[in-house]
Amino acid sequence: MKLVIIGGLSGGMTVASQFRRLDKESEIIVYDKNPYVSFANCGLPYYLSREVAKREDLIARTPNQLNDQGITVHTEHEVISVNDQENYVTVKNLQTGETFNDYYDKLVVSPGGEARTLDTVKDAKQSFIFQHLHHLDQMDAYISENDVKHAVVIGTGFIGLEVTEQLKKRGLNVTVIQHNDKVYSTLEQHFTEHIKQTFDEQDIHLMLNTTPKSLDGTTLTLDNDETIDAELIVQAIGILPRTQFLESSNIVLDNGFIPIDEYGLTNIDNVYAIGDAVETNYQHVPNKKVSVALAWPAHRLAYVIANHLAEKNNHKHDGLLSVSILRFFDITVGSMGLSLEDLEGEDYIIVEQTQNNKAGYMPDATPLSMRIYVDTHTRKILRASGVGKNGLDKRLDILSTLTRLGGTVDDLIDVEVSYAPPFSSPKDIINMLGYKTIGKLK
Incomplete structure (x- = not known):
């Protein structure tokens, strides 16, 4: 059997590793558009302040190590379409521009999410998103090389708060802007008053009900006409499922998300899906759908998919409880x-x-x-x-x-x-x- 996997990290890479332990003979090929495929994505913010002291501690396995394990990894190769009728993917080598087709017997789709960005700031040299290891490398180098003192974080979700904490611990002055009056909107707002209080205690400027209007050099003008110093800008305003490349296939999408069954299968009988782009149900209220962009659900589903691929057992994925927790300085919310x-x-x-x-x-x-x-x-x-x-x-x-x-x-x-x-x-x-x-x- 030939297994092709689109995307690495907690979803695709875990399927590859677990399937290889169960099946020593099948061919496994992984394509990922990014330079790295196996690292601790959730740990990235903590290197900014060196709470995680060594960058290499964040890397789980290199492509060479994975190749030694019998998993062929192609980084900086983007799958741009899937032909589920003839069972092949079309791949673009992002270094050479070459495109080619690769055939599969089974396919695992783990494309992850695409960071939302704001047109006002997305093209600025000091503007960054924060999803992958190379984003961390770019931001970390920029801070050091430009002796950045003032940072702006856009968004107060999971990533926004974690990056805010770590930039402050690194010694930067941080301003956080949020388009509405809600901080960490997934939580009850009377609980988030503790987060707002922590902003004050840590001398972090929190600006609610405002968005960027224009950027001139390092001066960011907001829609209330206030100006703030923006030597560094971090866009942390959420993600969208990166599934546009599937729109020409017969794989069903629901508002961009990929619905899966109890084995991780899509509506196509030899195509599985995993990770931030999948839609499943709540375990305890199965009539309601949920997508959880965290590592734990991906690892759990990877076990189900790998065993189903290897025909080892019929362990089923029965949905998620969407458990999440966040540390913000000395308080925890979840x-x-x-x-x-x-x-x-x-x-x-x-x-x-x-x-x-x-x-x-x-x-x-x-x-x-x-x-x-x-x-x-x-x-x-x-x-x-x-x-x-x-x-x-x-x-x-x-x-x-x-x-x-x-x-x-x-x-x-x-x-x-x-x-x-x-x-x-x-x-x-x-x-x-x-x-x-x-x-x-x-």
Whole structure:
């Protein structure tokens, strides 16, 4: 069998590696438009401040190492179309301009996302997006070579906040601009007040309800006519699925995303899809669709696809809970389950609890606030979210595990949290959310 994979990283590269362990004979070829295919994408921001001390620590495997493993990797080769009737891809060598066709028996599509950009600033020499290792290299070199002191970050999503934190820790003055009044819009706004407070504490200028209007050299004029110093500009305004090259194929797209089944298959019986561009369902509310641009879901789906390709088992992908967490200086925010928008149409109650993350008499105890949204009929936890300095990850993990295994809010009072005063309290916030919800549902 000949397996062709479009795109590397957590999706395509993990499929390639896992399939190779299961199948020693099949030919595996990977095409990626970028210079690198196997690196810790999620870790990139942390090299800006040298919290990750060595750049090479971010590289998982080089193309030569992958070739030694029996995986043929072609970097800077972009697949520009797929012919699913005759089973070939058309590839453009970005270094030479040459195009050629390559035939496959099975195809895995892992194209990732395309960064959104603003026409106002996208062509400026000091303007960067932040998706891949070469973007990090370019930005890092630009900061050093130009002795950058003032940076502008556009957007307050996952990447925007992480890059803001790391640029500030590097010693830059940072201004963050957001087109509306919402910071980290995937989270409840009363929780994000803690993020806004952290902006003030870290002396980072946050400008809401404004967008860039024009750029003259390093002077950025906003639509409110204010001007700010923009020696460096980072565009972090989200991504779109990079699936335009599939539009001439018979692979079904849904608003640009690729719907998949429980084996990662598209509507074409020998074409799989994985990564930021796929659309699946919520595990606990399967009638609603979700796309999660994080490494963990890609790694999990890669296991399913590799085993299905190798015909080793019938392990199925049963959807995602969309668990995410973010550190912003000394606070942590995160959520699990339906997005705020996807809650629409559901019949639920909201229960919120704030208490210390451990025994209150411990000197380093800090407040932890959590909210759960509970279906009034099934008593399932539709969504959970929270903010705190320590311990949020542990509680979100408990809630996601409970939910994935079919538990309801009634089970929360029986969850045995590892207790000792430095770690928790006799009635943990998880237990208290259960008690309060049961009382409210009665």
